[in-house]
Amino acid sequence: MPGKELSSQIEARIQELWPRFPEGRAGKALCLPVLYLAQEEHGYIDDAIVDAVAARLGLTAAHVSGVATFYFMLNKRPLGRFHLQICTNIGCQLLGAYDVFDRCKRRLGVVNKGTSTDGKVTLTEVECLAACGWGPVAQIAESGREIPLYFENLTAERIDAILDALEQGRVPLELGG
């Protein structure tokens, strides 16, 4: 496994946040933020990143790996260019989220957590996104980079338009709310 180094941007963020934590606690406390920043750059967390984070923060690889596997937002494998996440929890379920989710599965030809054969879209069923009033709701990320928008009130037409845009290689920000 080739070694990976943390970027200068991540290092700068570590320097910035370090003094916010008490003496001797910062290394561990920064485990989550640094893993997330590393994922934004690399797309997912692999053993090499775990090792790099552990070395920089003075933690064991076992600890860092334990954290990485606990949190849902940390990807343990490469995803498609776009990560389409559909909430199916109760508020969205009541408004037809499973129809939307099934439509995505059919159009992309994938099961939950699968990636379309062209590598463009990974589809994931997610839990409540705290936007229940306007369900069904989706969240989209692009290559590890979050899009600060939810896509709400999804209908067959709206999810089709979103999938069309993703197939064309863009996030349809105009459909976000």
Next chain:
Amino acid sequence: MGWFDVKIISEHFGVPEAKDIGWFEGKGGYRSAKKAISMGPDAIHAEVKASNLRGRGGAGFPTGMKWGFVPKDAETVYLVVNADESEPGTFKDRHILFWNPHLLIEGIICAAVALRVKSAFIYIRGEMGREYQVLQKAVDQAYAKGYLGKRIFGSDIDLDLTIYRGLGAYICGEETALLSSLEGGRGWPRLKPPFPAVKGLWGQPTIVNNVETLANVPWILEHGGKAFSDLGVGRSGGLRIVSVCGHVNKPGVFELPLSVTGRQLVEEICGGVRGGRKVKGIIPGGVSMPVLSADELDVPFEFDALQTDTRIRECEVKPGVKFDLGGGKSLRTMAGSGGVVVMDEQTDMTQACWRIAHFFAEESCGQCTPCREGTGWLASVAHRVAFGHGKPGDIELMASISDGIAGNTICALGDAAAWPTLAFLTKYRDEFEAKVRSASVSGPFKAGSAGLGAA
């Protein structure tokens, strides 16, 4: 509309300029923060106690009493803001964070002065990327103005405020799990006692308060604890923000008197049920809380009323046998997180029940066996019942699994999986029985076949 005469938190919802510190100050913002510094810790604490403010995260614990648990001689005290809103059906804190970030920051300053906190943290849910950006900008503005950092407002008080992002784990909304996560580990809940107020973040006394709870504090300092208490009902002061979703015409986030009933909420505030249909059930405070049936909607959505009003049926472990909440106390429901889910008469309650059980199985942290194993089994059995593969005895099995989880785990996630299941089984038993009956005649799974794992 009389409901909306007083607004404590939601006044600037929908006003984009409210995110700017200059605009916010023009509307009287940060006055209470300045006042807090001149009042000093004891006077602030006295007002918050008098206000009858109760925690808005879910448990409804009196905030002033919680603050009082911090040892008087503590050298280092932390304040942690729980902005990890993830209780399904709840979307009020996200609203506050997005529309009114400075009000939260002001509340944090007031609480930090009261508790002699020098370092506060906001633990914000990872999925809330948009709200994180808004909040970080607001924090930066407050630092630039000298309202955070060294010698805030020219006083001799220092206060750092750091935003810490979660990474997707419902359990981190539980306060001790949140602290485990903020320290940089897995979000594993801790046994209480010791309570965080005595031994919390990095072993130091720590107060964990919800976003809405703290956003009420500036108003309390401005108008006095008594005025806040007078707005409320009984032992619950102030107003309440509820988020309403599901089959209503006008879903949304509303700041309302605590005297509002479920029926008023649906019919007067939310414009009734879609398509003119009838209500079948309402979850009053996030999916952890037992559902109310259509004939239980005249009880105010207030902390004590929802727990004790005899118009709400007690949850049962089997027909005629009450579920024991501990010490012989029965379970009706609770106000929880204010996340209201309205289900119309066409809702398949067995599927709603399954989806809730499935959620808790997904989110169990895995520490305690009754929860780790029990929530998975519960979801499996609920799934086969809901989707036509149920077997005779499955309803009893669901109740028995729930009863086996409840009260036997470190944190309340286990209870949160068990309670709603028992409520669905108590109040919609006919529907579950009908599903099982039709399945055992025509379903692909015959009684006695190995059907687990249908999910």
